[in-house]
Amino acid sequence: MATETLTLGKALNVGLRRALENDPKVVIMGEDVGKLGGVFRITDGLQKDFGDQRVIDTPLAESGIIGTAIGLAIRGYRPVCEIQFDGFVYPAYDQIVSQVAKMHYRSRGKLKIPMVIRIPFGGGIGAVEHHSESPEAYFAHTAGLKVVSCANPQDAYVMIQQAIASDDPIIFLEPKRRYWEKGPVEVDAPLADAYPLHAARVARPGTDVTVLAYGPMVRTCLDAATAAAEDGRELEVIDLRTLSPLDLGVVYESVKRTGRAVVVHEAPSNVGLGAELAARITEECFYSLESPVLRVTGFDTPYPAARVEEEYLPDLDRVLDAVDRTYGW
Amino acid sequence: MATETLTLGKALNVGLRRALENDPKVVIMGEDVGKLGGVFRITDGLQKDFGDQRVIDTPLAESGIIGTAIGLAIRGYRPVCEIQFDGFVYPAYDQIVSQVAKMHYRSRGKLKIPMVIRIPFGGGIGAVEHHSESPEAYFAHTAGLKVVSCANPQDAYVMIQQAIASDDPIIFLEPKRRYWEKGPVEVDAPLADAYPLHAARVARPGTDVTVLAYGPMVRTCLDAATAAAEDGRELEVIDLRTLSPLDLGVVYESVKRTGRAVVVHEAPSNVGLGAELAARITEECFYSLESPVLRVTGFDTPYPAARVEEEYLPDLDRVLDAVDRTYGW
Amino acid sequence: MAKGDPGVTTRGRRAAPRSKKAGAGKAGDPELVQLLTPEGERIESVTGPDGTEYRVDFTDEEYRGLYRDLVLVRKLDAEATALQRQGELGIWASLLGQEAAQVGSGRALRTQDMAFPTYREHGVLYCRGIDPIMPLGLFRGVDQGGWDPNEFKFNMYTIVIGAQTLHATGYAMGIAMDGKTGTDDGEAVIAYFGDGATSQGDVNESFVWAGVFNAPMVFFCQNNQYAISEPLERQTRIPLYQRAAGFGFPGIRVDGNDVLATYAVTRQALDNARHGQGPSLIEAYTYRMGAHTTSDDPTRYRIASEVEAWQAKDPIARMKAFLTKQQLADADFFAEVDEQARRESVHLRERVLAMPNPEPTTLFDHVYPNGSPLVEQQREQFSRYLESFEGSAH
Amino acid sequence: MAKGDPGVTTRGRRAAPRSKKAGAGKAGDPELVQLLTPEGERIESVTGPDGTEYRVDFTDEEYRGLYRDLVLVRKLDAEATALQRQGELGIWASLLGQEAAQVGSGRALRTQDMAFPTYREHGVLYCRGIDPIMPLGLFRGVDQGGWDPNEFKFNMYTIVIGAQTLHATGYAMGIAMDGKTGTDDGEAVIAYFGDGATSQGDVNESFVWAGVFNAPMVFFCQNNQYAISEPLERQTRIPLYQRAAGFGFPGIRVDGNDVLATYAVTRQALDNARHGQGPSLIEAYTYRMGAHTTSDDPTRYRIASEVEAWQAKDPIARMKAFLTKQQLADADFFAEVDEQARRESVHLRERVLAMPNPEPTTLFDHVYPNGSPLVEQQREQFSRYLESFEGSAH
Numbered sequence A, B: 001m002a003t004e005t006l007t008l009g010k011a012l013n014v015g016l017r018r019a020l021e022n023d024p025k026v027v028i029m030g031e032d033v034g035k036l037g038g039v040f041r042i043t044d045g046l047q048k049d050f051g052d053q054r055v056i057d058t059p060l061a062e063s064g065i066i067g068t069a070i071g072l073a074i075r076g077y078r079p080v081c082e083i084q085f086d087g088f089v090y091p092a093y094d095q096i097v098s099q100v101a102k103m104h105y106r107s108r109g110k111l112k113i114p115m116v117i118r119i120p121f122g123g124g125i126g127a128v129e130h131h132s133e134s135p136e137a138y139f140a141h142t143a144g145l146k147v148v149s150c151a152n153p154q155d156a157y158v159m160i161q162q163a164i165a166s167d168d169p170i171i172f173l174e175p176k177r178r179y180w181e182k183g184p185v186e187v188d189a190p191l192a193d194a195y196p197l198h199a200a201r202v203a204r205p206g207t208d209v210t211v212l213a214y215g216p217m218v219r220t221c222l223d224a225a226t227a228a229a230e231d232g233r234e235l236e237v238i239d240l241r242t243l244s245p246l247d248l249g250v251v252y253e254s255v256k257r258t259g260r261a262v263v264v265h266e267a268p269s270n271v272g273l274g275a276e277l278a279a280r281i282t283e284e285c286f287y288s289l290e291s292p293v294l295r296v297t298g299f300d301t302p303y304p305a306a307r308v309e310e311e312y313l314p315d316l317d318r319v320l321d322a323v324d325r326t327y328g329w
Numbered sequence C, D: 001m002a003k004g005d006p007g008v009t010t011r012g013r014r015a016a017p018r019s020k021k022a023g024a025g026k027a028g029d030p031e032l033v034q035l036l037t038p039e040g041e042r043i044e045s046v047t048g049p050d051g052t053e054y055r056v057d058f059t060d061e062e063y064r065g066l067y068r069d070l071v072l073v074r075k076l077d078a079e080a081t082a083l084q085r086q087g088e089l090g091i092w093a094s095l096l097g098q099e100a101a102q103v104g105s106g107r108a109l110r111t112q113d114m115a116f117p118t119y120r121e122h123g124v125l126y127c128r129g130i131d132p133i134m135p136l137g138l139f140r141g142v143d144q145g146g147w148d149p150n151e152f153k154f155n156m157y158t159i160v161i162g163a164q165t166l167h168a169t170g171y172a173m174g175i176a177m178d179g180k181t182g183t184d185d186g187e188a189v190i191a192y193f194g195d196g197a198t199s200q201g202d203v204n205e206s207f208v209w210a211g212v213f214n215a216p217m218v219f220f221c222q223n224n225q226y227a228i229s230e231p232l233e234r235q236t237r238i239p240l241y242q243r244a245a246g247f248g249f250p251g252i253r254v255d256g257n258d259v260l261a262t263y264a265v266t267r268q269a270l271d272n273a274r275h276g277q278g279p280s281l282i283e284a285y286t287y288r289m290g291a292h293t294t295s296d297d298p299t300r301y302r303i304a305s306e307v308e309a310w311q312a313k314d315p316i317a318r319m320k321a322f323l324t325k326q327q328l329a330d331a332d333f334f335a336e337v338d339e340q341a342r343r344e345s346v347h348l349r350e351r352v353l354a355m356p357n358p359e360p361t362t363l364f365d366h367v368y369p370n371g372s373p374l375v376e377q378q379r380e381q382f383s384r385y386l387e388s389f390e391g392s393a394h
């Protein structure tokens, strides 16, 4: 089995290439995805090799991207849409929540919209406004959409292909600050044997506190776990991977063991994923909890200017602080 | 003090009239708000009396409504925008979450966008798709916006005026199925003396279980409380009124007394307001809770066809069922 | 009227001066393509602003067929309105007054063409040969459409104003990507929308896209003068068909109460599209004779005399006058058509009344093609909850 | 150049034939209004497609003032690019090549006019008399704008493509509602956006609104030929200025590398607006000589020869050639301008370097005018959390 060391961004690129190779109905569309290869180069080289009918530079209008992709899907295509940055998905919000999410239901199952909407999301790259947001809650609250996020190159490579192969409409959140992080990728492993798309996974086993994260925060939590281990505390870090539907079996099992849970995400706290996780865990593990489920999140402010974003973003220390607090309760 | 019996819809209408009278900078804008008086007649007669520069029939485009209202706000106006139905707010989503919500922050406080966005929301009126949704979580998760909902004519009358007078951008959710319900309204009471806008209120005191609701579900929960009382259980029903920021002092106090809490809303459960309430209550009342906070909500499906909406919507029985379950835990 | 390819010609070339300039001789609107006056006079042919000659050469049978279509769709529509009044439908969006715009364009479609309707194109649906019961589940509230767009070459009704124009454009891009343009067998798309919809961002984005990708499609705007209560002036200060020029493709205004002109213009535009000549916009100038929907009260915002003026331009009356004058049809024929319409509407009514209410738990069906554990869990919980009432008085 | 009302005339009336037709005699683009050729030749006056005669009658001093503006904004821009390279700014969106479009339109604004920029209008900002340091906090990452649009009659930079055109339109509606049009003192609005932005729904909705409400405003599109990597053909198949016709107001294309023509055309359009004649669209035909932003690599999508061809149309070189040929300026003058530019850029650099980082807890400031208990609670918790590290090695 060939294992290559790839960045997360390159793993996505190779995964997209595989998807284009494997199914002639797959088309990539978005702003600057062609010659430029996307502002993050995730589609680098694909237009050159697959042509401008498979990798389509679109006019600058997100509603148009998603709306025309719906039409292509009705026609039998499998569109993979790139939204350039998290903060630019909102012009397409109506097409996503009222059309993409609802057409299968509206048709009583007769129509499928097998669309993937790729969104580089999250902060930490020193960008200007609208380039660092975490909109997952907006989509997870929307029935009819599935939402996933990858946290390492291996998952990036596999999950993008699984998402494209799935008939469900999927919001695919890419942890943009991790695009340049490297890891091993089994590039030849058959997709059918891969870990399922809509399943959480223990990223690091532990016994004391369950820490839940996804996307960019998985690395942060793994680092926190390393630090905690030095202090003699074993954190179990779970990479949620699928944000809607959540896969909580492994989480419940873990929390019942540890009695403590901390949820970490960059998005604001109020009515975020952390709230849902806290509510579900509490309902399921009520008699096991030694402390309430605590949340370590971005604050309930707009994403701030770059020079204070490190204060805004959950980091190792804030995760450890919350871990501590689950003991003091 | 003159007390009149008004429907909730009429109370809003009179409240809007007061706002137009009291401040020449207030303008109402939206689709069909003029001669027609809005599809629900909430702006009935206002264009006739205040002219078409104060009550503006706009082109049919929601992003345009909110976007131009922002410009009017920069110019010093106080726009009150009507979105015709909940499901039609999404074309304006970008302008709302990226502009309305963020301009005060972006300007470091130098610019205010004192806008009210009125949205008739929720189901139960037998309507076709997109006319029965409950989008509050999408806005409550957005820092920079405030979100309120009224549940009775008195609050409708006062809260709409308070919202318009406030410098914060406010999403004002109107429980459309309750537009025709009547109640007493103190039409002459000075606004300054009114109950604060961003405060929850006990709608019915009780000792056994705390039931949280807002907008259309307050009536449902009050009915449930009446039924429960016959069975000897005293529900304390709290009308949240402000959904962002939440006002939870009265809630915590209540739950610490009752040890049980049920949250009720029409919106889907997943990453909804109920999740936030459950998470916050659990954190604050951890040692008082006899059972986890339970949620009675719409299901995680698109809003269904009218002939099954009564199954989708929380009703008295489902509320009582959840109340029962808090005992069986 | 035979489906597929009725014996009609429209010619996409510069015409000799024997044909009139678009609407020449008509008072008021020099820009309107018209082949049948309100009085039932035929105009032989009309030359559009770009020199295209519009004419129809229907057989007698086909003329009668168009009349039959008009009467039938009006009658079925009236039946639906009645059903709503009686509480059998939750709401109804009537096409009254717009029959010619819908039958003319609907009959102009070839079998292989794809249509993207709003919520009002019952007449187009009928002309596609689709059972008129199909959309009534939506208005009764027993479903939200529930059909397969590809099976009927007719998308589900779209309620969000303008959204479907982008779907249509994407679909048309797909036709081009599939290499299905350039011949007589080429495919084309028609996207329906209203005058109000022209203000939506989505509709204008679809114009951008269609222009840039030279999409094989026709934008068919039924300008019925109102978006609910708002008159046309709230959406534009120039005629809507002129919008197209700003995006680099042709726009034309046709008398939307003239089934012949609407047919000719739409047929030409679709054929241009299928031959790879790209998009165009048709503004069918018509009038919504009834309320916006059964929930609406138009007396609040328009005066009776306006409605009366349009009554004189009725699409069916002029077709009847034409058939009568030309002795293409007699009283027996008209009686037979009315009888057919009556029969079909009774049949429709019976089937609407027989539509079963959906089972409660069907609300959990078809949220995702691949299902979702969350939805399944809720379905099970709710089923158990419902069962807990069984046998009780509930 | 004097601010307020420089001695310039443009005449909004049919002109006698002594003035050229727009761009007459120019190869390639008959539609372009030009008053100064790339070689620095003055065209006396040009008649636009609607018969408006465009001319400028600047004093020598004013001509030199425009040159000074051009050089200064280019130099300050280059300084910002350099600051970014050195890590002092997070990103920079350079205006290189677009100086004339920005100085021409910026100087055409009267004091009472309001501008809505994108993220690239540093030159307009400069011409408004605003300290060029103002937007640098945004690019440095110490704030996100942080100024009061009304204080400077210049809105904050808007990053979401097209969003500001609706704000501009609403503001312009407010001008009309305030009765502030119809006289020379009337107010007008200018909305800046790019060629890519013309595809956005919002921009087209603003065209709808402006037409319907006859808003006193100018849509100023800097067509710099690219939206990041995408060439103009991805946004339109016809010239962009023609878009306006589809919405019922005039559109005109001006040589955006010609500061005189840009000034004349913008001044006229603004004056039309302030006098109640409604909106218009100006397409300033120009070229983005540099990268989209400092994060971009244009070699991936465009060839060097294209850039070179545009180099020959440089807005500053032609102004310099004109001043030299007409003996309006000598070497001393040019040296003095360069020296001023150097001084101002050094001054700018010093102040950028001195910009303090914001205090951590300022991120909780100004979320709401009336505050929020949730935000205050988070601020307090975070402050306590930060304090817990004090004295520690952290």
Ligand SMILES: Cc1ncc(C[n+]2csc(CCOP(=O)(O)OP(=O)(O)O)c2C)c(N)n1
Binding pocket: B031, B060, B062, B084, B088, B091, C120, C159, C160, C161, C193, C194, C195, C196, C197, C198, C224, C226, C227, C228, C288, C292
């Ligand atoms: C995005 C959106 N906003 C508002 C509505 C409510 N609405 C339904 S029909 C309508 C008017 C549509 O007018 P027009 O496009 O002219 O079509 P017509 O109904 O006249 O056929 C409006 C505002 C909607 N369905 N979708």
Ligand SMILES: Cc1ncc(C[n+]2csc(CCOP(=O)(O)OP(=O)(O)O)c2C)c(N)n1
Binding pocket: A031, A060, A062, A084, A088, A091, D120, D159, D160, D161, D193, D194, D195, D196, D197, D198, D224, D226, D227, D228, D288, D292
């Ligand atoms: C809604 C939105 N989508 C995408 C982007 C990312 N983006 C920033 S600039 C740009 C290109 C803009 O092109 P144009 O309008 O021509 O302006 P220019 O940058 O050339 O001045 C894009 C796609 C954005 N800022 N906003």
Ligand SMILES: [Mg+2]
Binding pocket: C194, C195, C196, C222, C223, C224, C225, C226, C227, C228
């Ligand atoms: Mg209409």
Ligand SMILES: [Mg+2]
Binding pocket: D194, D195, D196, D222, D223, D224, D225, D226, D227, D228
């Ligand atoms: Mg550009």
